[in-house]
Amino acid sequence: MTQDALTLQPVKKVAGLVNVPGSKSLSNRALLLAALAEGTTTVTNLLDSDDIAHMLNALKLLGVKYQLSPDKTECVVEGLAGAFTQTPSEALFLGNAGTAMRPLCAALAASNVKVELTGEPRMEERPIGDLVDALHEAGGNIEYLKTTGYPPLRINGKTLTGGEVSVDGSVSSQFLTALLMAAPLCKKDVVINIKGQLVSKPYIDITLHIMQQFGVVVTNNNYQKFTINAGQRYTSPGRFMVEGDASSASYFLAAAAIKGGKVTVTGIGSNSIQGDIRFADVLEQMGAQVEWQEESVSVTKGALNGVDMDMNHIPDAAMTIATTALFAQSPTTIRNVYNWRVKETDRLHAMATELKKVGAEVEEGEDYIKVWPLSDFKHTPIDTYNDHRIAMCFSLLALNEQPVTINDPGCTAKTFPDFFTRLATICKH
Ligand SMILES: O=C(O)C1=C[C@@H](OP(=O)(O)O)[C@@H](O)[C@H](O)C1
Ligand SMILES: C=C(OP(=O)(O)O)C(=O)O
Numbered sequence: 001m002t003q004d005a006l007t008l009q010p011v012k013k014v015a016g017l018v019n020v021p022g023s024k025s026l027s028n029r030a031l032l033l034a035a036l037a038e039g040t041t042t043v044t045n046l047l048d049s050d051d052i053a054h055m056l057n058a059l060k061l062l063g064v065k066y067q068l069s070p071d072k073t074e075c076v077v078e079g080l081a082g083a084f085t086q087t088p089s090e091a092l093f094l095g096n097a098g099t100a101m102r103p104l105c106a107a108l109a110a111s112n113v114k115v116e117l118t119g120e121p122r123m124e125e126r127p128i129g130d131l132v133d134a135l136h137e138a139g140g141n142i143e144y145l146k147t148t149g150y151p152p153l154r155i156n157g158k159t160l161t162g163g164e165v166s167v168d169g170s171v172s173s174q175f176l177t178a179l180l181m182a183a184p185l186c187k188k189d190v191v192i193n194i195k196g197q198l199v200s201k202p203y204i205d206i207t208l209h210i211m212q213q214f215g216v217v218v219t220n221n222n223y224q225k226f227t228i229n230a231g232q233r234y235t236s237p238g239r240f241m242v243e244g245d246a247s248s249a250s251y252f253l254a255a256a257a258i259k260g261g262k263v264t265v266t267g268i269g270s271n272s273i274q275g276d277i278r279f280a281d282v283l284e285q286m287g288a289q290v291e292w293q294e295e296s297v298s299v300t301k302g303a304l305n306g307v308d309m310d311m312n313h314i315p316d317a318a319m320t321i322a323t324t325a326l327f328a329q330s331p332t333t334i335r336n337v338y339n340w341r342v343k344e345t346d347r348l349h350a351m352a353t354e355l356k357k358v359g360a361e362v363e364e365g366e367d368y369i370k371v372w373p374l375s376d377f378k379h380t381p382i383d384t385y386n387d388h389r390i391a392m393c394f395s396l397l398a399l400n401e402q403p404v405t406i407n408d409p410g411c412t413a414k415t416f417p418d419f420f421t422r423l424a425t426i427c428k429h
Contacts, residue, residue: 162186202275260301
């Protein structure tokens, strides 16, 4: 259901402290591994958002017992000590959550269940064929219910046995993440060879880190070959604390870089295991001042210059650079982001379209976007394409002299339901 448009009034200054909710990537990984682990896991600082709700609903239908705190940020999960065993009474609807669809697809292929995975219309356009091909190589039995290569899927489980497989890494790192997380459920050793350029690599580090927290060792041969020896089992670490979401932090840090005073984001800092924390380095390179603490990061305004950078390592936070670029003194080129085209929407085209609407000069390439600084903003409603990040990164336009109107602001519920409320706490009008 779409919400009424939201108009943000021009902001004179930003300053203060803002805490970001838990990481989406870590929340959904932690829930899945807690479900498969031996023992009970208390997941704390869990993100409460649509993507996590889809994972939780799926786990419930698969017979996983858990208790969610009233504010939904703590979840005590009773692990199954192995693969899923309960065939759900209905299809698992996973919205548009890539971090639910891809990992569940692989884990269910290794489980003794028959299950359908469905999603929103956009999910039916988001590729999954490279993962399904790799799962078939390892013995999986997965059928496409509509279009070959895309959800919805039917999984006839328990056939995944392991062995040596290859997976194309050039469309989404989530395919490799899914294979890695399902590997300990297989009878045989699993060896995964990467074909093509592995995109969004830091998300693989998140996967390896959390698997290790749950007691599984993966041998990583230079991100080209991964080996998971058979006989390993997930074991609960007892408690698992989800760190704040680094991609969600990007909007507040960018606001400080554009407008100043000083904004401190808490819940995430120099110890973060999320690749998107490197967004702050890009701001620094553009001219902002960045201070690191172990559990927070602060940014102060600088005279911003454009940058020309490969941002494949920060695919989500890089969108925030595209709107920050409007406030710089020279053009910015964001390179090697072809996979923006297969996310919540075709993000390269959508970003270029909306940036042009506000009056910016933009060049949209096959795998890059170049954005020129803008002095004369046009107040025109921003279409958000059911993409939370478009809504959030265009909210930065309120740091100009004009108001900004965001259509369907409720789409931030995918990862950050109270984004606009938290943004307001650092804005002075
Ligand atoms: O593994 C993850 O948690 C994610 C990986 C990235 O996707 P791709 O690997 O498809 O780029 C990222 O964009 C997404 O928001 C979360
Ligand atoms: C690409 C994203 O989501 P997903 O996990 O659905 O891939 C995102 O959150 O920007």
